[in-house]
Amino acid sequence: MSGQDWGVHWFRRDLRVAGNPALQASFKKHDGRVVGLFCFDSKFLSRPDFSHNRFAFFMETMRELAAELREMGSDLWVVDCRPQEAFERIVESLKQGGRPLPATVSFNRDYEPFARERDAAVTEWLQEKAGIRVHTERDHLVIEPQEIGRPASGANFYQVYSPFAKRWFETFKAEEFQERIQAQKKGLALLRARASGKSPEKVFNLTWKKAWAQAAAPFPLPPGDALEEFIAQNRKQVTIEIPRAGSIAAFERLNQFKSALDSYGDQRDIPSIDGTSKLAMFFKNGSLTPAQVIAHLGLEATPLKSDRGPTKFLKEIVWREFYYSILWHRPDVEKTAFLPHYADLAWENRKDWFEAWKEGRTGYPIVDAGMRQLKNTGWMHNRVRMIVASFLTKDLLIDWRWGENHFMKELLDGDLAPNNGGWQWAASTGCDPQPYFRIFNPELQSKRFDPDGTYIRAHVPELADLSADEIHLPRSPMIDHQAQKAKALALFKRPG
Numbered sequence: 001m002s003g004q005d006w007g008v009h010w011f012r013r014d015l016r017v018a019g020n021p022a023l024q025a026s027f028k029k030h031d032g033r034v035v036g037l038f039c040f041d042s043k044f045l046s047r048p049d050f051s052h053n054r055f056a057f058f059m060e061t062m063r064e065l066a067a068e069l070r071e072m073g074s075d076l077w078v079v080d081c082r083p084q085e086a087f088e089r090i091v092e093s094l095k096q097g098g099r100p101l102p103a104t105v106s107f108n109r110d111y112e113p114f115a116r117e118r119d120a121a122v123t124e125w126l127q128e129k130a131g132i133r134v135h136t137e138r139d140h141l142v143i144e145p146q147e148i149g150r151p152a153s154g155a156n157f158y159q160v161y162s163p164f165a166k167r168w169f170e171t172f173k174a175e176e177f178q179e180r181i182q183a184q185k186k187g188l189a190l191l192r193a194r195a196s197g198k199s200p201e202k203v204f205n206l207t208w209k210k211a212w213a214q215a216a217a218p219f220p221l222p223p224g225d226a227l228e229e230f231i232a233q234n235r236k237q238v239t240i241e242i243p244r245a246g247s248i249a250a251f252e253r254l255n256q257f258k259s260a261l262d263s264y265g266d267q268r269d270i271p272s273i274d275g276t277s278k279l280a281m282f283f284k285n286g287s288l289t290p291a292q293v294i295a296h297l298g299l300e301a302t303p304l305k306s307d308r309g310p311t312k313f314l315k316e317i318v319w320r321e322f323y324y325s326i327l328w329h330r331p332d333v334e335k336t337a338f339l340p341h342y343a344d345l346a347w348e349n350r351k352d353w354f355e356a357w358k359e360g361r362t363g364y365p366i367v368d369a370g371m372r373q374l375k376n377t378g379w380m381h382n383r384v385r386m387i388v389a390s391f392l393t394k395d396l397l398i399d400w401r402w403g404e405n406h407f408m409k410e411l412l413d414g415d416l417a418p419n420n421g422g423w424q425w426a427a428s429t430g431c432d433p434q435p436y437f438r439i440f441n442p443e444l445q446s447k448r449f450d451p452d453g454t455y456i457r458a459h460v461p462e463l464a465d466l467s468a469d470e471i472h473l474p475r476s477p478m479i480d481h482q483a484q485k486a487k488a489l490a491l492f493k494r495p496g
């Protein structure tokens with residue numbers, strides 16, 4: 001490679017520098033001369049599942065990333081158009097200016113149906129039309145869906161969690177995957193140095209000229225700073241306090257969680273305890289990855305059945321990979337039921353009931369607590385996600401897609417694969433779902449998982465003075481659980 005070769009790294013869901021595989025590969029190849037590109041098409045702002053809160057968190061992450069790249073002498077170009085258009089504009093401007101095109105465009109792979117199509121089209125254009133090499137790496141998943149293989153008999157991909165997890169654990173032990181985890185330790189060391197305040201220049205041992213990236217800008221970027229414009233445009237619609245974002249914040253969160261890891265198995269189901277990692281929101285935009293978490297916590301593929309906190313935690317990460325695998329093999333689940341015979345269930349879909357559920361006004365304290373936690377903080381505990389999802393589908397007889405869409409609007413960790421998986425699990429329409437006849441009783445769930453009512457009191461202040469015995473009881477409930485349960489059973493017995 002000549003001294004002037006340079007690369008563009010296309011950021012999508014990998015918003016960090018330390019331990020970013022495709023970015024690092026490009027840095028290495030081009031001796032540090034790599035600029036970041038992020039394409040945001042503002043039409044996304046009007047998508048039905050768009051979340052202003054999650055977008056604010058995303059943009060804050062991007063701000064951190066941009067500052068880090070600029071301190072390193074690189075840059076982050078944020079443009080308001082579709083990626084292919086962005087690349088076309090870049091190539092066109094460079095050609096007009098008689099300047100060299102980037103030798104490489106790098107990115108980390110994405111597994112969502114829309115992203116797969118987009119990436120294939122952009123790759124084809126870059127390679128075939130522009131003659132630019134494309135370099136991709138794995139980042140978002142520890143084991144990619146096509147690496148898991150197929151079950152010995154039956155379907156051509158794993159559709160049940162337990163055999164998938166068994167296979168995942170076996171695969172994970174292989175040298176190739178262990179080496180990748182080991183490699184993440186280097187990225188973590190860089191992150192640790194950054195978190196302790198060392199400047200990126202020192203941490204990343206930079207040797208190239210500082211102003212290089214700014215000088216490399218192929219065209220006058222959109223007037224002003226597009227990133228700041230997006231942030232300002234979105235700010236008015238933000239309804240919650242946005243947590244600290246970025247890879248340093250994620251790393252600190254991981255370190256906090258470390259002390260809770262051993263008790264994770266016992267505490268993860270109790271919503272009043274801060275016993276889970278709250279890392280999903282960082283996984284979503286890639287400020288930290290599951291592989292980095294596994295490396296940092298030293299998680300190992302111990303026997304699957306173990307009840308130890310670290311194993312339980314790793315098994316949750318495997319649930320995430322399971323749902324990504326399902327979405328990979330069955331991209332249609334984004335729109336329809338995994339189980340075809342439940343694709344056209346005759347949901348009642350009462351809009352007034354949906355509104356009451358969204359607002360946390362159902363009269364079932366644990367459901368209302370969950371929905372208010374979501375509305376006020378952008379996060380909801382997993383146990384309560386299961387309870388409110390069951391309530392919406394089996395008690396209110398509302399289509400799981402309505403709930404899925406609402407969660408996408410509200411959750412900071414809203415992510416197509418696990419969200420769709422979670423909803424289809426609760427609605428009994430998914431792969432390896434909750435059997436349709438097992439319907440959560442919200443009062444019993446409340447007594448079991450929030451026995452003294454601490455969680456309910458924290459989120460439903462009007463019930464705060466009730467005793468532990470009284471607090472779980474429905475108050476002016478909008479429906480009768482037993483009557484609705486009978487209707488739900490009938491609905492599932494006569495699908496379509």
Ligand SMILES: Cc1cc2nc3c(=O)[nH]c(=O)nc-3n(C[C@H](O)[C@H](O)[C@H](O)COP(=O)(O)OP(=O)(O)OC[C@H]3O[C@@H](n4cnc5c(N)ncnc54)[C@H](O)[C@@H]3O)c2cc1C
Pocket residue numbers: 268276277278279280281283313316317318319320321323380381382385386389407411413414415416418419420422423426
């Ligand atoms: C109806 C419903 C909707 C959901 N929507 C989402 C979503 O949009 N995005 C999302 O990341 N998770 C979703 N989940 C899964 C789970 O609730 C969240 O991942 C978890 O609550 C996030 O909090 P945490 O990071 O503290 O999890 P932890 O308990 O610390 O778990 C560690 C990690 O494992 C993964 N994980 C944990 N539980 C699950 C699970 N049941 N399924 C898949 N992965 C899991 C997450 O990546 C999580 O960060 C949903 C679950 C349900 C029942």
